[in-house]
Amino acid sequence: MSSAVDQLKLAAAVMKFDAFRPVVALPNATIGDLPQQIINNNDNLLLGPHPASGTP
Numbered sequence: 001m002s003s004a005v006d007q008l009k010l011a012a013a014v015m016k017f018d019a020f021r022p023v024v025a026l027p028n029a030t031i032g033d034l035p036q037q038i039i040n041n042n043d044n045l046l047l048g049p050h051p052a053s054g055t056p
Contacts, residue, residue: 002010014020023029028037 015024024040024042026040028039030037
């Protein structure tokens with residue numbers, strides 16, 4: 001199991017790879033035998049403390 005901090009560390013690490021950044025920037029992607037495209041929802045991310053998290 002990983003924490004939010006772990007996920008942020010992972011995101012920061014992989015964004016250092018030139019080959020990874022263009023993939024993350026795609027609006028959607030077709031992956032192998034998956035039945036439908038994967039939709040990038042980065043625009044929906046909430047940055048900062050979330051009101052329901054209990055973090056002041």
